Amino acid sequence: MVETWLPTLKTATPQEGFELATKLARLGVKLTQPSDQIRSKLRAAYDQDSGQLIASSQVIAIHFQTVAAANNYWRD
């Protein structure tokens, strides 16, 4: 059976949507580098690198656009 890691883009609140966007940013890295061990090692480095933190924040921002649109900006 295939694992389900992204069942829906719907979230109850903008905050949950932002957390989903953060998850999607990490999934993009994981699909490119599937090794948990290598990702952990890399994370220890980039967590202390402001340029890479800003870049991560940018990927979250792009995904948040998608999630926000999918939820009609939680206007309803």
Place this chain on the structure above:
Amino acid sequence: MVETWLPTLKTATPQEGFELATKLARLGVKLTQPSDQIRSKLRAAYDQDSGQLIASSQVIAIHFQTVAAANNYWRD
């Protein structure tokens, strides 16, 4: 009880929307590097780095697209 840090994308004015976009850009960094201490240390460095300031401005720009759309560009 879970802390609420993003209750809504609605703001009264474009200016408040821009401030919200700035907050979202910081939240993206915070969710990736939760340590206040490390972020403070990094901030002291990148605040003086024009390339990283421009990159931060870009993340704000992406979030401002989202916030502006959520508010129907404050046209109403």
Place this chain on the structure above:
Amino acid sequence: MVETWLPTLKTATPQEGFELATKLARLGVKLTQPSDQIRSKLRAAYDQDSGQLIASSQVIAIHFQTVAAANNYWRD
């Protein structure tokens, strides 16, 4: 006969859409550097480079916007 590698943007679920976005990010690299051999060599390097992994994640994020819109955010 021309090979078909992108018949549709429709997917059954957000998860399949995310996988398609990942495929599109790789296709963009492949169309720019068609040599399998060179790409394999480069991959061995960038798989261990957090900056490039984040950049890859960003390309996936951009394609996921397209795929999500094409699927009307799997709302139907």
Place this chain on the structure above:
Amino acid sequence: MVETWLPTLKTATPQEGFELATKLARLGVKLTQPSDQIRSKLRAAYDQDSGQLIASSQVIAIHFQTVAAANNYWRD
């Protein structure tokens, strides 16, 4: 009284919209680094750095998307 620096996204012409986008790009930097003195010092450097000028142009481009949409592309 709070200063108003972004009362509206409406502009009379595309050109004024482009100027507003430029202003927004600078505001993003200013909200991240509020010191006029430090920003002036940094500007003297990045004004001569083509990579950072292109990056600045990109932030303007992203904001121009927002301003153009807010003005319905000045079609009316």
Place this chain on the structure above:
Amino acid sequence: MVETWLPTLKTATPQEGFELATKLARLGVKLTQPSDQIRSKLRAAYDQDSGQLIASSQVIAIHFQTVAAANNYWRD
């Protein structure tokens, strides 16, 4: 007579749309650096640079958003 190199954004399939997006990414480089000779020389270098290949893939991704929207995501 002026040469026509972009008559339409319409394509029959997503795949042709992706190829058009790749062409547009190259056109952007060509309009900035019109010399075929210099571009050929540069290409020999960046074809072997994973960071630049990912950046190229990102430009394709942005153009693919445009082409996909122009074709109504090939839904019709």
Place this chain on the structure above:
Amino acid sequence: MVETWLPTLKTATPQEGFELATKLARLGVKLTQPSDQIRSKLRAAYDQDSGQLIASSQVIAIHFQTVAAANNYWRD
């Protein structure tokens, strides 16, 4: 009298739209660095730098999204 350098986003064809996007990318640089002399000097350098050419192509791509949307993708 103020000079008019962006009277409209409407163009007759996608190709003219792409040329307008290229112009907008340059305008973004010009508004940030107004000195013709410095820009000419920088251009001599970045014209030979593939990374910066790709970055320029990306700014064009973002503006082309805006111009294409303004022209309803030249569908009419």
